[in-house]
Amino acid sequence: MRIGILGTGGMADALGEQWKRAGHDVLAGSRSRGDVRAAAGHGTDAVLLAVPYAAAVEVVAGLADVLRGRVLIDCTNPVGPDFGLLTAGGPAAAERIASAAPTARVVKAFNLCHEGVWRLTPPVFAGRPLAVPLCGDDEEALTVVRRLVRDLGCEPLHAGGLDRSGLLEATAALLIRLWVGEGADAQAIAPPLEFAAG
Numbered sequence: 001m002r003i004g005i006l007g008t009g010g011m012a013d014a015l016g017e018q019w020k021r022a023g024h025d026v027l028a029g030s031r032s033r034g035d036v037r038a039a040a041g042h043g044t045d046a047v048l049l050a051v052p053y054a055a056a057v058e059v060v061a062g063l064a065d066v067l068r069g070r071v072l073i074d075c076t077n078p079v080g081p082d083f084g085l086l087t088a089g090g091p092a093a094a095e096r097i098a099s100a101a102p103t104a105r106v107v108k109a110f111n112l113c114h115e116g117v118w119r120l121t122p123p124v125f126a127g128r129p130l131a132v133p134l135c136g137d138d139e140e141a142l143t144v145v146r147r148l149v150r151d152l153g154c155e156p157l158h159a160g161g162l163d164r165s166g167l168l169e170a171t172a173a174l175l176i177r178l179w180v181g182e183g184a185d186a187q188a189i190a191p192p193l194e195f196a197a198g
């Protein structure tokens with residue numbers, strides 16, 4: 001696949017290197033170098049939005065013409081001071097991004113883990129591959145992102161349409177607060193599947 005990455009920070013580097021390792025043709029670009037438009041144009045199969053949330057809507061709006069029909073993967077997290085959700089009350093970050101590029105096919109994914117997790121080859125813990133929840137409305141776009149998840153050695157999970165993306169973003173805010181703010185093992189808040197339904 002040809003994958004464009006908007007951004008050159010830690011998430012962009014971690015996911016981009018893994019996808020290159022899997023044989024994909026990846027090009028990353030940053031606004032500071034003025035090559036973000038080239039990266040968006042390169043991503044004929046998928047474009048990863050990996051800029052800070054504060055810049056995400058502006059970046060996407062400026063590339064709306066290039067992103068027409070493209071699979072746009074949003075891994076941003078609208079988390080602010082004291083681990084608060086900047087989009088509380090809605091719409092979700094992914095929905096705002098979709099509004100900024102209304103002809104792109106947006107999928108929310110890869111937002112629940114620190115960049116260091118995506119550098120693991122593969123991210124497997126206690127023999128269990130990491131699961132990656134996805135939210136999106138376009139089945140073809142979801143199929144593309146599922147493949148990219150599997151190329152990392154992870155398992156994709158269907159988490160609903162884009163209207164559910166706010167739940168993923170709120171989950172990220174909660175997990176970050178527990179991990180970073182409390183130094184807690186956030187996995188401990190959920191029972192094993194066989195006990196989950198009572």
